[in-house]
Amino acid sequence: MCGIFAYSGQKKSAGDLVIRGLKKLEYRGYDSWGIAYSENQKIGLLRKVGKIGEFDLENTALPQSTLAIGHSRWATHGGVTEENAHPHVDAQKMFAIVHNGIIENYKELRDELQRKGYTFKSETDTETIVHLIADYAKENTFVTATKMAIKRLKGRFAILAIKADEQKIIAARRGSPLILGVGENEFFIASDIPAFINHTKKVMYIDDDEMVVVNEKPHFYNIHSGEEIEKRVVEINWEPQSAEKGAFEHFMIKEIMEQKDTIYRAINQKDSEILHLADEIKKAYGTFLIGCGTAGKVCHAASYLFSKVAKRHVNVIVGSEFPSQQDFLKEKSLVIAVSQSGETADTLEAIEVAKTKGSKVLSIINVEGSSMDRMSDYAIHIKAGPEKAVASTKATTSQLAILTMLAYACDNRLTEGKRLLIDTAGEINDMLNPRYEKHIRALAEKIKDFESMYVIGKAVNYPIALEAAIKLQEVSYIHAEGFAGGELKHGPIALISDGTPCIAIVANDETRTDILNNAMEVKSRGGFIIGVSPQNEDVFDQWIKVPDAGNASPIVNIIPIQLLAYHLAVLRQNNPDMPRNLAKSVTVK
């Protein structure tokens, strides 16, 4: 949530570099943006409402500067206005700040500063930080003043501060991502690595409660003790092009198509490690699967897999609901956190609680080096490569693959589970051909003007129906809801009227007859049934064929619905990569 990018070095085009970096981070927030740079011993500001992607950088002359910070915003405190857009500056325009997160004690700080005569130009919590630094800087150096200000902040944050007359960026974080990229006599700071990977693959991770002063050489400090910390430079092995759209029109379709090989990559893990983690699950006094949004639906689906494949009960709690159930967590419990970004605030909070209770934590994540990766006892990297579209696609199926593999491993059938997933990956490769996509686009044409649609599923495909509804809502903005097929007759069937599209996910297993009956109940009330199934059925008005994947059916069933959501979005002239009101990485609670 909110993208941060900064440059400090010898190039005079810092503003340009920062805007280009922010464009790569736009998926994290896109209601407004801004940059600050030093110009003639004062801070220069450029702030705009709207998407940074729409800014014509080629035809805009930016002031020369060797230092700049920037921010792409997803509003939390204060509406979407230029005044509320970051960076924020002090009255003398000596200091500038960008911030991601929420300062919980900002009201108290704001009152204190107002009593001292500071005036505020925005409604944001961020502006308090810049005035606080300016206030401390009356009697201290920039570094000391910033240290003093940061010490007073409560809540989660990633912050960058600059001063007009110093070639220095100060960065600090607690609970929100921030990574330092190390180039040749130049530095980049960003919310994620793909934003600067075309400049450098060398990174230094900034951990929670750390602050780094970046000038000729970065110096890391603990925010509380002030002690200097030794840090290593780590080399990243991602290829820059994996974070680019290439020939595809949108990241979402590129990432859907990448599922031809992301499942292989996900399951390419050391057997000994998977078996060890399966043992941890078996030994645990209660296993808790935790995730938010799509990752939460993956956890829900996994609970059916653990039950069916491994005859093992696991608890599922969405991140934001975890606090009210945390008392069930014991010292010997295991928390499995599922997350693409590894930065989602509600999931991170659950991990923090687990750690205070002494429970073990296993994270299943895509972003290596993310907060969850670094906080957990064990981590499985799904290796899907950068996922940039807000709506998760390839990360979803990779997470499902890992959890399927773990369920099999818990039943001492890891080889069988892997075989199933390898075969499924091969079938996905065959399925994702241009003819298939054309078929789904034609279906999207047919249903694009409906105001509502429904998705039904049973057993492990019930959470997939829920996930399908999320996909449709997120990018098409059509009112979509997922239900357990058996629940329809208890209320939701009243929503069906003539022609209402209803997707029925029908697996070729013991649930087939029931879900077909549910589809028939919808059809009898005028519903238009779109069947996602290995075989065509009488009740279907339209059939989307999927491979018969047995226990891997959730993986193959969600893919055509991702494609349908994508094409509905495009046909309805929505930007599928940056849906309204959303952000990719939700680092606030």
Ligand code: G6P
């Ligand atoms: C946001 C994204 C979703 C994602 C969820 C959890 O809402 O738009 O696609 O599922 O956050 O994110 P995580 O990074 O923890 O998987």
